[in-house]
Amino acid sequence: xxxxxxxxxxxxxVEPGATLASLAASISRGLAxxxxxxxxxxxxxxxxxxxxxxxxxEILTADGEEGLKVLRHSASHLLAQxxxxxxxxxxxxxxxxxxxxxxxxxxxxxxxxxxxxRRLEAEMTHLAKENFPYERREVERGEALAFFxxxxxxxxxxxxxxxxxxxxxxxxxxxxxxxxxxxxxxPSTGKIKAFKLLNLAGAYWRGSEKNKMLQxxxxxxxxxxxxxxxxxFKLEEAKRRDHRKLGQELDLFxxxxxxxxxxxxxxxxxxxxxxxxxxxRLEHQRRGYQEIKTPIILNRGLWEQSGHWDHYKENMYxxxxxxxxxxxxxxxxxxxxxxxKSKLRSYRDLPLRLGELGLVHRHELSGALHGLLRxxxxxxxxxxxxxxxxxxxxEIIGVIDLVDYFYRIFGFEYHVELxxxxxxxxxxxxxxxxxxxALEEALQAKGMDYKVNPGDGAFYGPKIDFHLRDCLDxxxxxxxxQLDFQMPEKFDLTYVGEDGQKHRPVMxxxxxxxxxxxxxxxxxxxxxxxxxxxxxxxxxxxxxxSERHEKYAQSVVARLREQDIRSEADDRREKINYKIREAQxxxxxxxxxxxxxxxxxxxxxxxxxxxxxxxxxxxxxxxVSLIQEEIRSKKSVVPQLHGD
Numbered sequence: 001x002x003x004x005x006x007x008x009x010x011x012x013x014v015e016p017g018a019t020l021a022s023l024a025a026s027i028s029r030g031l032a033x034x035x036x037x038x039x040x041x042x043x044x045x046x047x048x049x050x051x052x053x054x055x056x057x058e059i060l061t062a063d064g065e066e067g068l069k070v071l072r073h074s075a076s077h078l079l080a081q082x083x084x085x086x087x088x089x090x091x092x093x094x095x096x097x098x099x100x101x102x103x104x105x106x107x108x109x110x111x112x113x114x115x116x117x118r119r120l121e122a123e124m125t126h127l128a129k130e131n132f133p134y135e136r137r138e139v140e141r142g143e144a145l146a147f148f149x150x151x152x153x154x155x156x157x158x159x160x161x162x163x164x165x166x167x168x169x170x171x172x173x174x175x176x177x178x179x180x181x182x183x184x185x186x187p188s189t190g191k192i193k194a195f196k197l198l199n200l201a202g203a204y205w206r207g208s209e210k211n212k213m214l215q216x217x218x219x220x221x222x223x224x225x226x227x228x229x230x231x232x233f234k235l236e237e238a239k240r241r242d243h244r245k246l247g248q249e250l251d252l253f254x255x256x257x258x259x260x261x262x263x264x265x266x267x268x269x270x271x272x273x274x275x276x277x278x279x280x281r282l283e284h285q286r287r288g289y290q291e292i293k294t295p296i297i298l299n300r301g302l303w304e305q306s307g308h309w310d311h312y313k314e315n316m317y318x319x320x321x322x323x324x325x326x327x328x329x330x331x332x333x334x335x336x337x338x339x340x341k342s343k344l345r346s347y348r349d350l351p352l353r354l355g356e357l358g359l360v361h362r363h364e365l366s367g368a369l370h371g372l373l374r375x376x377x378x379x380x381x382x383x384x385x386x387x388x389x390x391x392x393x394x395e396i397i398g399v400i401d402l403v404d405y406f407y408r409i410f411g412f413e414y415h416v417e418l419x420x421x422x423x424x425x426x427x428x429x430x431x432x433x434x435x436x437x438a439l440e441e442a443l444q445a446k447g448m449d450y451k452v453n454p455g456d457g458a459f460y461g462p463k464i465d466f467h468l469r470d471c472l473d474x475x476x477x478x479x480x481x482q483l484d485f486q487m488p489e490k491f492d493l494t495y496v497g498e499d500g501q502k503h504r505p506v507m508x509x510x511x512x513x514x515x516x517x518x519x520x521x522x523x524x525x526x527x528x529x530x531x532x533x534x535x536x537x538x539x540x541x542x543x544x545x546s547e548r549h550e551k552y553a554q555s556v557v558a559r560l561r562e563q564d565i566r567s568e569a570d571d572r573r574e575k576i577n578y579k580i581r582e583a584q585x586x587x588x589x590x591x592x593x594x595x596x597x598x599x600x601x602x603x604x605x606x607x608x609x610x611x612x613x614x615x616x617x618x619x620x621x622x623x624v625s626l627i628q629e630e631i632r633s634k635k636s637v638v639p640q641l642h643g644d
Contacts, residue, residue, distance in 0.1 A: 002051055007058040014051060021047040021187070024059045034061040036186045037070045044070065046136055046184040062191070062223035072097035074134060074185045075124075075192050075221040076104045081177035082123035083108075083217075086116075092179065093155050093205060093214050100231070101220030105203055107155065112215050117197040120217070124195065131190035132175040136183055144169045148180065155205065156180045194228040195221035198235075234472045241472070243524035244371040250529055250586065252520075252537070253372065261369045261376030263517060268537035271566070272523075273516060275535055277357055280381055280513070287402060289353040289383055294335025296359060300325035305490055306334040307426055311459045315362045332358035332382040333509060337491040340386055345495040350505060351391050355383035357516070372521035379516040385508040386493065392506055396442035396464075396481060399510050403466055403479045406512050410523065411636040412468045415475070416448055419456035419463045426459060431485040436462040439483055458509075460486040470526045478514035478522070483507075530587040530609055532636040533627060540567035540627065541588045542604075543579045545595035547571075552599040556592060556620060563624055565631070584609060590627060591615075 001013040004023060014023060020040070024047065025032035037044055039058040040051070044066065051057075060067035076095035083090050083106055093105030106112075139147075141160065148156040159180060160169065172181045174189055186192065197219040205211035222228040239245075247253045252269035265273060281291065297319065303309040308316065308330065317328040329335065336354055345352065361377045368374050387395050407414050418439060421432045439462055443450050450464070457463050466479035484507045487493075494502040513519040523531070533539055540560055544553040553569045560567040570579050576593065583591040592604040593615050604623050605615030618626075 003054045004051065005054075005056045016052055017050045019047065020045060020049050020051070020057065020059070023051070023057060027059070031059055031061070034063075035059050036062050036067045036191060037184045039066070044184050046134070047187050048136065049184075062186075068221075068223065069097045070184055071186055071192065071223065072102040072221045074189075075195050075219060076102040077134070077172065077174065077177070077179055077181070077185065078124050078127055078189055078192055078195075079120065079197070079217060079219060080104050080106075080179060081127055081174060082120045084177065085127075086119060086123055091153055091155060093203075094159075095179075101198065101218060103216050103218045105205070105214040105216050107205075107212065107214050112200055112217065114200070117200070117217070121195075121197050124192075124197075127175065128189045128192045130175060131188050133188045134183075134185035135173045136170055136185075137173070138168050138170045141169055144171065144180065147171070147178070153180075192221060194223065194225040195219060196228060196232060238472050238474070238525070241525040241528045242371075243373070243521040246524045246529040247372070247521075250537075252524075255371065260366060261364060261374075263372055263375055263377075269520070271537040272520060272531065272535055276513065276516060276519065280357070283402070283405070284353075284355050284383070287353070287398065288351075289355040292336065292339050292354050292356050294332060294339065294356060294358060295329075296361075297321070297326050297328055298335065300327060302334050302338075303327050306337075306487065307460065307490065308334070311424060311426075315364075317361050317363060328361045329358070330360050330362045332356050332360060332380060333384065333487060334491075336382070336384040337487060337493065340384075340493055341491065345386070345505075347388060347495055347497050347503075350495060351385055351387040351395055353383060353385045355381070358382055372517040375515075375517055378518065381511050381513045381516065383508075383510050385510070386488075386495075386505040387508070388495075389506055392438045392483070392508075393442050393445065395508060396439065396483070397446060399481050399508065400442065400446055400448070400464075403481075403512050407466070407468065407479075409634050409636065411526065412470065412522075414466050414468050414479075416443065416450040417453040417456075417465045417467060418443065418450050419453040419458075419465055421457050421462060422455045422459060424459055425457070427461075427486045427489075432462065435483040435485055439464055439481070458482050458484075460484050461509075468522065470522065472525075476518075476522055478519065479512050480510065480514070482509040484509055527636075528587075531589075532634065533589040534631045534634045536587075536589050537566065538568055538586070538588050539565055539631070540590045540592060541583045541586075542567060542569045542592045542594060543576060543583070544569065544571060545576050545593065547573070549594050549596070549599060553594050556594060556604060559620060560624065560627075563628060565624070565627060580607065583607075590623075592623070 002016055004012045004014055006012065020038040024035040035047055037047060037060045039060060040049065040055050060070065062068050062071045073096065080092055080095055087108055087110050090106050090108040093107065095102065095104030144160050145157060163169065170182060171178055172183060172185055197217060199218050201216045202213045203216040205214055220231060222231065250268065251266050252272065253263050253265045255263055312330060316330050319326050336356065339354060357379050359377060359379050364374060364376050385395050420436055461482050461484040463480050463482040465477050467475045467477050469475050488504050488507050493505055495505050497503045542553045542556050544550045550571045553571065557567045557569050580591060587609055589609050591607040594604055598604055602620050603617050604620055605617050606623060607615045
């Protein structure tokens with residue numbers, strides 16, 4: 001008998017050759033019905049996989065992340081089957097599961113249209129009801145090449161030819177359709193019930209512009225129809241909240257052909273930006289940071305010394321000055337090293353926390369540019385902390401606390417990932433192990449749940465990444481903490497220790513916003529453009545009912561401005577209801593309507609954005625106190641998903 005250890009630690013005895021499906025059935029009938037695949041000693045397998053030795057096994061269902069990935073991969077095969085049924089002669093590219101869905105690339109004489117997506121969905125529904133099993137078969141290289149060559153599937157042939165010797169080659173068949181695939185898949189097409197084809201795009205074969213452009217069909221799939229409906233609703237909500245659309249409507253920023261990827265900030269956008277930067281400065285000063293500013297252009301020798309010339313050159317911009325090579329900085333770190341080395345440092349100076357709101361430039365492909373989320377120049381809220389080895393844990397915890405404070409202020413939830421050593425890295429195994437261990441120790445000391453992200457660290461050190469979750473359940477990587485033993489060595493950074501000798505400091509790179517531009521985009525979409533009062537470019541608009549009330553309206557504005565409340569009067573010769581609607585459209589937090597009664601009693605009729613009311617009357621000074629408290633507390637309210 002084989003001993004199978006389940007995820008909960010319990011052990012079951014099974015006969016050699018028992019399948020994962022039979023194991024699931026022995027646990028419970030409900031689990032057997034819900035199962036889509038299983039992990040055996042960490043490797044995901046089909047439920048038809050037969051156990052031949054003792055193993056650790058986790059049964060996967062589609063209500064979990066890994067099980068849902070299997071379901072979506074199977075849905076991509078269902079799509080490919082539907083395409084070849086409806087459009088014979090179409091050749092297949094690849095069809096992986098991706099975040100929130102799947103895609104499949106096709107080479108077809110037919111140009112797919114939105115109407116075709118509806119036809120394909122209907123065919124997929126038919127094929128799903130046929131409940132074809134996904135049947136795996138491992139074959140020799142020659143047999144696989146002969147099979148796909150015989151069908152004219154040149155892209156599959158190329159993939160097979162590029163496989164290293166000794167790698168198992170497997171094919172999956174469902175009904176009349178066979179594909180090259182490592183798997184795993186759900187037991188049958190009948191498991192795929194809630195799916196939707198979303199959109200069309202072009203994609204170069206294997207991501208190279210030298211190759212043919214294929215047609216990519218994107219889709220998504222969920223275990224339940226209710227989950228799919230919720231996702232589709234949030235997709236529509238995301239369109240309504242698109243920061244590019246809101247940025248234009250609210251006159252915050254613009255993007256132009258004269259500078260692709262280089263955003264232009266307008267006066268109102270600069271107000272939001274400056275508030276974020278002022279908040280950053282204040283909170284960092286409170287925590288012992290000192291602000292610096294380093295040049296945008298620096299000599300090639302510096303970038304060679306830092307390692308960027310060898311590891312990051314393709315993302316950099318270059319220029320020549322006096323016949324010497326210079327680079328526009330893609331990162332602030334090397335400039336910070338020069339500041340550290342500008343004077344002799346003592347152990348008494350450490351930890352030294354140097355912060356910079358530094359403008360950096362990185363070359364992004366034009367197809368990757370996306371509003372403020374992916375640009376070619378942006379401001380990083382960098383800080384570099386130089387410290388003694390004994391201070392590492394406390395400094396990392398201090399940064400974690402700072403990041404947590406910022407994200408809670410803005411109403412974001414987040415999760416944490418620990419990214420470890422990548423293949424293209426520098427430094428010794430010992431230094432990497434020490435750095436990774438220090439980050440893990442700090443996370444554990446804080447009692448934080450975290451996911452290990454193997455191989456995704458920076459080339460100079462491991463990192464902790466903070467992934468924000470917005471109100472639409474999307475995640476965005478913003479804050480990061482990178483522990484670095486490499487840069488201090490490369491730049492020969494030293495401090496004089498208690499023993500009077502020179503020693504090497506340890507260094508942390510960290511950001512909170514990540515990028516000011518990107519963070520503004522996230523805030524716009526999180527708040528649907530309705531910034532909380534403390535962030536709003538215009539906090540109050542005063543609306544005189546008629547011309548004779550304009551003088552009082554201006555006096556109200558003057559009183560608010562005395563208290564540094566951003567306010568303005570709308571004295572256009574328009575009806576009051578029109579002006580109220582305009583203020584709502586511009587998402588101004590407070591609208592004050594003033595007429596005879598308000599002018600006579602030094603009062604205002606207060607309307608709050610998003611609330612359907614006729615305006616509650618209160619004394620002007622009472623309103624000043626109310627809004628001052630709201631600004632001071634930095635109260636944030638995320639608008640409901642069903643509209644403004």
